[in-house]
Amino acid sequence: MFAALSEKHEHKKVLPDLEGAENGVVMRFAPNPSGPLHIGHARAAALNDAYIKQYGGRYILRIEDTDPKRVDPEAYEMVVEDLKWLGLAITDTVTQSDRLHLYYLLCTQLIERNxxxxxxxxxxxxxxxxxxxxxxxxxxxxxxxxxxxxxxxxxxxxxxxxxxxxxxxxxxxxxxxxxxxxxxxxxxxxxxxxxxxxxxxLMNFSVVADDHLLGVTHVIRGKDHIANTRRQRYIYDHFGWKVPVYRHYGRMGIEGVVLSTSQMRLGINDGTYTGWDDIRLGTLRALARRGISPEAVKNAMLAIGIGDTDISFSWDNLYSENKKIVDPVANRYFFVPEPVTVQIEGAQPHTAHAMLHPSDTARGTRTLEFTGTVLIPKSEVSPDITMLRLKDLFNVKISWDNGMPSFTYAGDSLADARAAKAHIVQWLPAQATIPCTILTQEGEMVGACEPAVRSELGKVIQFERVGFVKIDAVGDAGVVAYYTHK
RNA sequence: GCUGCUAUAGUGUAGUCCGGCCAAUCAUGCGGGCCUUUCACGCCCGCGACUGGGGUUCGAAUCCCCAUAGCAGCACCA
Incomplete structure (x- = not known):
C-alpha cells in the first residue's frame, strides 16, 4: 500500500492525460498562413505533437486560409519549413482553400436540416x-x-x-x-x-467540417477559442456529429520580441528589421538564427503545459533548456571583446593547446602560437589589476608607470596565478586573429576571435567567459555571430 | 457593460477532481560553497508561494460563498 502511494508520487506525468485517448488520437495544428510561425504557435504545435507521440495517431497540419485578406502566399512554405525545423511528426497536410467544395456541400446539407x-x-x-x-x-x-x-x-x-x-x-x-x-x-x-x-x-464552419471529416479526436488550442468551441457545438448538434475533446490553454505573454505579423511585416518593409529571422522578432526562424534548438523550444513549451491560467513566457527557462542541449556539443573558443594589443616582455615563444571542450578531451585541442604580442580584453587592463593568467598559456605581470602599463612574463605556474587570484583571461596571438562581431538583441559586441571559428559556420559554439553564440557568417572580413545566451 | 474562465515562490510547474500522505513538488532564477586553466558545465547548501475575507469540517492549497485581480469572447478574423 505504501509502495503504491509513493509510486504515485514519483510518477510525474509530463502532460496530463487526455480523456478518450487510449486508442490513439487524431490532432491538428491549424495556423493561418499570414506569416512565419512564432513562439506562440510553437506552444500549440508542440503540445499537440507531444500528445500524438504519447498516444499514437495522426498529426494533421491544416492551413486555414479562408480569409484572403489574411493570406501571405509565401507563408504556406514558411509554415511548413518552420514545422519541419521544429521536428514535428506531421502525418497529413490539408489546405482549406482546396476544400471549399466540401464546405459548400455541407452547408447545403445543413440548410436542408434547417x-x-x-x-x-x-x-x-x-x-x-x-x-x-x-x-x-x-x-x-x-x-x-x-x-x-x-x-x-x-x-x-x-x-x-x-x-x-x-x-x-x-x-x-x-x-x-x-x-x-x-x-x-x-x-x-x-x-x-x-x-x-x-x-x-468562416472559421467556425470550416473548422467543424474539417475536424469531422478528418476524424480529429482531440483539440488543443488557446482559450481565445473557448467561445468558438461553444459556437461550434451548435454545428455538431445540427449534424449529429461526435464532438472532439477540447483543451484550452491560457494566454502566454511574451516580452522582449515582436510577435505581431503586421508589425513584423511593416518593419521588414521599411528596413527596421532585416527579415523574418531578425533576432528582435519572436519567429521560430529568428530563434533558430540565434542558436536556439528546436528541442529546447519544444521542451520549454511542454514544461509550460496546457494550464488554463495566463502565464508569462520565461526566456530564462528557454535558455536553460537550450543550454542543456547546446553545452555538451558546443566547441570552446576565445573571443576577445574590445581587444587591446599588448607586447609581453621576457617570454619565449610558446604553443598553447586549448581544449575544444573541457569535459570531452577526445574532441582534441586547438593550438595558439604565442610569439610575443597578444590581444586581450580591454576590460582586463586597469590599474587595479597587477597579474593575469592567459588561459592555457602563462602568467603576466602588469606594472604601471605614469599610467602606462607594461606586461612581463611571470611564469607558467598555474598555482601562482591562483595564489595571486589572477583573472584567467581569453587571449589571441596578434598574428592569428580575425575580427568578430557578436550581434545581440541590444546591439553589437565588437572583438576578435580565433581563425578556427570559421570552420564552425552555422553551429553554436561557446566563447569562453562570454557565452554561447551561433556563427552566422564567415568571410575574409571576419566572423559574424549571434549571441544565443550566457 | 454583457457572457465566461482563472488565481500556488521573481518565472514556469506539481498537488485541487476524490479534504488528512502538503510546515506544499520539480525546474528556472537569485545568494553562498565545492570542482575547474571559462564568469560555462557538474555537485552541495540556502532564498522564495497556496490573492484576501468569511463559511463547512476534528482537519482546507484542496469544498462553498463573497471580494479583489487578471484574462478571453462579445467580427461577414483565425
Missing part, C-alpha cells in the same frame, strides 16, 4: 436584433427559400456584404456572441492567391 439560413440583413441591423434576442426576418425563411438564396450566393447573385449564411443557435443564449453566428460570407476582393472563389466559410 440548421442554417441565408441572411440578407444589414449587418448593423442584425446586430441590433441579435442584442434584443429577436429573430431577423430571414430566420423564418423556408428551407427551399434558403437553398435558392444559397445558390444565389454561390452564383454571384449577391455582392459582398449582401448575404451571409448563419447558423441557427439559441437566440436566448445569455451570451450574444452565441446567437446565430455567421458561417459563410461573400468576399469579392481581394482575390484568393490559391483559388478562385467569392464565398468563403
Amino acid at each position: 440548421g442554417a439560413y441565408v441572411c440578407t440583413c444589414d449587418n448593423e441591423q442584425f446586430k441590433e436584433l441579435k442584442n434584443k434576442k429577436t429573430a431577423c426576418p430571414c430566420r423564418e425563411q423556408s428551407v427551399e427559400t434558403n437553398l435558392v438564396l444559397w445558390d444565389k450566393m454561390l452564383t454571384h447573385g449577391f455582392k459582398e456584404g449582401e448575404a451571409s449564411v448563419r447558423i441557427k443557435t439559441d437566440l436566448n443564449n445569455p451570451d450574444p456572441a452565441m446567437r446565430d453566428f455567421p458561417a459563410f460570407r461573400i468576399l469579392d476582393v481581394p482575390a484568393h492567391p490559391k483559388v478562385i472563389a467569392h464565398v468563403y466559410p
Whole structure:
C-alpha cells in the first residue's frame, strides 16, 4: 500500500492525460498562413505533437486560409519549413482553400436540416436584433427559400456584404456572441492567391467540417477559442456529429520580441528589421538564427503545459533548456571583446593547446602560437589589476608607470596565478586573429576571435567567459555571430 | 457593460477532481560553497508561494460563498 502511494508520487506525468485517448488520437495544428510561425504557435504545435507521440495517431497540419485578406502566399512554405525545423511528426497536410467544395456541400446539407439560413440583413441591423434576442426576418425563411438564396450566393447573385449564411443557435443564449453566428460570407476582393472563389466559410464552419471529416479526436488550442468551441457545438448538434475533446490553454505573454505579423511585416518593409529571422522578432526562424534548438523550444513549451491560467513566457527557462542541449556539443573558443594589443616582455615563444571542450578531451585541442604580442580584453587592463593568467598559456605581470602599463612574463605556474587570484583571461596571438562581431538583441559586441571559428559556420559554439553564440557568417572580413545566451 | 474562465515562490510547474500522505513538488532564477586553466558545465547548501475575507469540517492549497485581480469572447478574423 505504501509502495503504491509513493509510486504515485514519483510518477510525474509530463502532460496530463487526455480523456478518450487510449486508442490513439487524431490532432491538428491549424495556423493561418499570414506569416512565419512564432513562439506562440510553437506552444500549440508542440503540445499537440507531444500528445500524438504519447498516444499514437495522426498529426494533421491544416492551413486555414479562408480569409484572403489574411493570406501571405509565401507563408504556406514558411509554415511548413518552420514545422519541419521544429521536428514535428506531421502525418497529413490539408489546405482549406482546396476544400471549399466540401464546405459548400455541407452547408447545403445543413440548410436542408434547417440548421442554417441565408441572411440578407444589414449587418448593423442584425446586430441590433441579435442584442434584443429577436429573430431577423430571414430566420423564418423556408428551407427551399434558403437553398435558392444559397445558390444565389454561390452564383454571384449577391455582392459582398449582401448575404451571409448563419447558423441557427439559441437566440436566448445569455451570451450574444452565441446567437446565430455567421458561417459563410461573400468576399469579392481581394482575390484568393490559391483559388478562385467569392464565398468563403468562416472559421467556425470550416473548422467543424474539417475536424469531422478528418476524424480529429482531440483539440488543443488557446482559450481565445473557448467561445468558438461553444459556437461550434451548435454545428455538431445540427449534424449529429461526435464532438472532439477540447483543451484550452491560457494566454502566454511574451516580452522582449515582436510577435505581431503586421508589425513584423511593416518593419521588414521599411528596413527596421532585416527579415523574418531578425533576432528582435519572436519567429521560430529568428530563434533558430540565434542558436536556439528546436528541442529546447519544444521542451520549454511542454514544461509550460496546457494550464488554463495566463502565464508569462520565461526566456530564462528557454535558455536553460537550450543550454542543456547546446553545452555538451558546443566547441570552446576565445573571443576577445574590445581587444587591446599588448607586447609581453621576457617570454619565449610558446604553443598553447586549448581544449575544444573541457569535459570531452577526445574532441582534441586547438593550438595558439604565442610569439610575443597578444590581444586581450580591454576590460582586463586597469590599474587595479597587477597579474593575469592567459588561459592555457602563462602568467603576466602588469606594472604601471605614469599610467602606462607594461606586461612581463611571470611564469607558467598555474598555482601562482591562483595564489595571486589572477583573472584567467581569453587571449589571441596578434598574428592569428580575425575580427568578430557578436550581434545581440541590444546591439553589437565588437572583438576578435580565433581563425578556427570559421570552420564552425552555422553551429553554436561557446566563447569562453562570454557565452554561447551561433556563427552566422564567415568571410575574409571576419566572423559574424549571434549571441544565443550566457 | 454583457457572457465566461482563472488565481500556488521573481518565472514556469506539481498537488485541487476524490479534504488528512502538503510546515506544499520539480525546474528556472537569485545568494553562498565545492570542482575547474571559462564568469560555462557538474555537485552541495540556502532564498522564495497556496490573492484576501468569511463559511463547512476534528482537519482546507484542496469544498462553498463573497471580494479583489487578471484574462478571453462579445467580427461577414483565425
